[in-house]
Amino acid sequence: MAGTPAQARTRDYVMSQMKAWGLETEARTYDVWMPHPTEVHVWRVGQGTDTRELSLAEPPIEGDSTTTLPQYPTVNGYSGEGDVTGDIVYVNYGLIEDYAVLDSLGVSVKGSIVVARYGRSFRGIKAREAEKHGAAALLIYSDPQDDGYVRGDVYPDGPMRPAGGVQRGSILNMNGDPSTPGYGSVSGTRRTPADQMAIPHIPVVPISYGNAAELLRDVRGTAIPSTWQGGLGFRYHLGPGPVRARVVVHDDRARPTVIKQIFDTFGVIRGSEFPEEIVMIGAHRDAWGPGTADNVSGTVSVLEAARAVADALRAGKRPKRTIIFATWDAEEWGLIGSTEYVEDDSLRLMRDAVAYLNQDVAAQGPRFGGGGSPSLRATLRDIARLVPDPNGKGSVYAEWRRQAAVPDTAEPPMGDPGGGSDFAGFYNHLGIPIADWGFGGAGGVYHSQYDDYNWMARFGDPGYAYHATAAKISAAMVLRLANADVLPYDYVEYARTMRRYLPALEKSITDRKWSNVSTLAVRASIDRLEQAALAFAQTRDAALAGNPSVDVLRRTNRALLQVERSLTRLSGLRTRPWFRNLIYAADENNGYANVVFPSVTEAIRAGDAALTSRELVDLAARFESAARALGSAREPLVARR
């Protein structure tokens, strides 16, 4: 748990391992505003004597001794404080559209304790919407339809969430320490006072579906829309009431201890030819419980890759670029460790970072998935072709294709960089190309005490072969990027990916009937990016056949680093200045979903035609400048022929 002494121990463990393998190590400490709960209670308030307190802790599971260990309170990180009582209202997933339905049915949540199910949006958005609509408190539960018995046998008979399982998690709707927005939380820095921070103000508590059933069973009032029925064994009703609840959350925000120390670690192998250029891979080291999948699996992938690259170094194979193996603290509270680091070291990263690779839940099943910037997707597919799949029937790539069931010429789909993990600071804030991958599977122990060794050994990855495979991909990815003569970004695929987004963008403009808003300039600039990328690839292949000098390569690579940096702007998105990348961003109304061309998309959503036109012109200019960067990267290679 971030902010506890345990995190100094995991820091020391990671550093001592890396030191023992011969890496240089560094730790960075940040002082972060992070209230830890001192009291969390929920009561079902009945008429007269049947008021009773719910047992919130996750009960021990027979045969799994880890579940008997002390556990962190069931609380949502950055919940507000309070002691409130009110009628219960069931709000489905607590989405913006769910509150619109409640409005249309004449059901108000003002002063109520609202109960929402997890899923379909980031929990921080659920908290924001509940507060916006006047709820007194929010309880979020995992419905059995989403990751419980409706999906499969529950733990310990199967991998799904049992009746007592709870999904903890942060409800902060920003990245990084809310008291130091946009700059590093170094010791002694100035801070936004708590009453001005962008944090939730109502108590928000995650509960099990066992407890949700106790609260929801006897709720009556308005009938639900039919799609709002979940997997609990009774008919759901909206309320309000007659069941009432009391929710109490208190924390240490009034004490000096509200500032917690967090610790990031770095293991460094210096490059031989381009030592200033950095390839970084990282994983978060904190968790809500034992965190075997989330994120011991990612941390060991990074550690094991470090060990392998260090072995190669001892055998005389020093990578050409510098590789940094990082572990982050306080990811679970809002990507805090990585964000504070990125803000603290932004100048060096903007100048020298080649790529950031992320490992968050590297292995909890047999299904490979990957994603990131379109510039790195071809490299990840290449590496997946080289690494054998644990099923023994070929490469990770072959199995990935088989499971994705894509036709012969199509590539398996890959995820866009939205939000939700430590790549955000690198990608959304600084425009550094990122990639991530991992092996997923069915499970219902996310952010629970049951995400532990026994669950992993029985259901997630018995034998740990998928852990080892994720680590092989990590080692191969960092070495491929660190040793390439010319950085292997694929800007042809990048430009083609961009072009595929245009029809949807054009449709949303047509839907607005804005006949004078045109995407022609953006379309033309993407064409030019593609042409520049094709020309670059051709020149590169020809030049590499003739052994170009290190100086030529250095000049080309320095120019290549500017291609995706060109697609950011320092002032950021109008709605969210921290988000500088203009290609992808997390959807501000969902948190997990992704928006493409966010500056333009948000202008369209705002219904502002003039702004949309200005943003389209701005975006086109940035694609033009990315194309020019590719031209500059090509020049040194042309000159030497």
Ligand SMILES: [Zn+2]
């Ligand atoms: Zn995680």
